[in-house]
Amino acid sequence: MYIKEISDRKIKVAIPLTNGTGKTRIKKRSALNEYGLPVPTKKEAFTNNCYVEWQIGYDVIKSNSAKLERTSLKDLSFIGANGKEKTLYELSEYIKYFYDWGVVSKEALTEIKTYLSGLSEKDFLDTDPELSIKRSDPVKKSVNGFDFLQTHVNYPLLIYRFASSDLVAEIKITEKQYAIGTQPMLYLCFPVTALENGDKLPGRTAQTKETATLVIDESNIGVFLELFKLFGTLSKNHNKDVISIIDVII
Secondary structure (H helix, E strand, O other): OEEEEEEOOEEEEEEEOOOOOOOEEEEEOOOOOOOOEEOOOOOOOOOOOEEEEEOOOOEEEOOOHHHHOOOOOOOOOEEOOOOOEEEEOOHHHHHHHHHHOOOOOHHHHHHHHHHHHOOOHHHOHHHOHHHOOEEOOOEEEEEOOEEEEEOOEEOOEEEEEOOOOOOEEEEEEEEOOOOOOEEEEEEEEEEHHHOEOHHHOOOOOOOOOOEEEEEEOOOOHHHHHHHHHHHOOOOHHHHHHHHHHHHHHO
16 A cells, blocks of 8 residues: 555545555455455456455564655654664644644644553553453364364454444454464454545456555545554554654654
């Protein structure tokens, strides 16, 4: 994702419509609590059940020149929880612009910082015992002449609906890829019809490398601010990063 236009207190973000394995994917479901299925949009037409699943970020490591090109705020810096120098990107990038425009107030950011600073280790989602990954007791299962032990793994999924908005946050609790423990993964989800001219998508397929536009303005920046606060509750490291970013912005 990248900012394609900034003007008149609006940010227009390019959303890929054909990337099935990137940070954004087009999926479909008929109910909010259903598991979304990826849509091969170049072969299968969009429908009103299609939505964007966006693993939105909030920072970028400055030593990674390729990723650094994705942000328009390359000159800002903070030290992340991982000890690396970072700058603002995507979520924090948008909030910084609206803060500079006077739409997001210092008081609003300070309130978020105060709230996040008051969280203890047991308050983060990755340490909540009720959000742990659960496995059923194994039972014998024979398949094609092979004797297996079958177990079911339950991954928690949290769904948060923003008031007066088509945007939804989904938090999936998964295992860490290269370490022991779990990690919450946050996704921003919204129907394709919420995109600029998105009402024209249903009924047709996507063109090669086609993008659509998500408009962020005064009517929905509050959702992104609330999403930023939500990020700070995921883990101790997320909490530290979000607080550091707030300090950079104000």
